[in-house]
Amino acid sequence: MTGPKAQHAPIRVLLFARYAELLGTNVLEVHLSPGATVGDVLDRVREFPGGDAIGGSTLVALNHRQVGRGAPVGSGDEVAILPPLAGG
């Protein structure tokens, strides 16, 4: 289903609240090799200016569901990096 070109399509990364402020944007695109995980996305985002402030225990969602660092990601996926929550 995924051809060689599709494998390098960008992954959309959403940033919120303090993280959006620190990185100066609420959306980034990262390009990763096939077989990449949510942990790889986080490592890449931390390389952006301001990204090193994203804590090691931060919550991550993949397509609207909280996932662990090992979850595989591919083209078309939406990864969201969530600062500590404060609803209610």
Next chain:
Amino acid sequence: MMVLTRVPIDLAPLVEEVAAARRGGIATFIGLVRNHHEGREVVSLDYSAYEPMAEAVCAEIVAEAEERWPVKVAVRHRLGALAIGDAAVAIAAAGDHREEAFAACRYAIEELKRRVPIWKRERYADGTEGWVEGQGVGSREEERGVPQ
């Protein structure tokens, strides 16, 4: 029914949504914007959310409560700019009896605070602002922001 709203929350429609002839008890909770946080005077705040995920997680929490107890639950959470005293969140839980109504209402607010991707930025009386980083799953002390 959508959970997130940018207009003031009125409890009456939530009560109406969960009421039924067999349900003899409705427990409600309203969370209001308070004028202080960790000793600082708060003048207003802004709520923002990862909206599609927040809707999905709230629907999940309502479904869990309705599976765990024989209840019907309704939830609203406000987004945008709020003033002191505004309702930020409201929950209504209806059961045949009070016990399950109270339990489901409590469950819904606790899980909402723990799991729903919503963030709060406060403005203080001294003119500064800061993100409030709460008790969400995974939040740790070293990640807490100090108000700027």
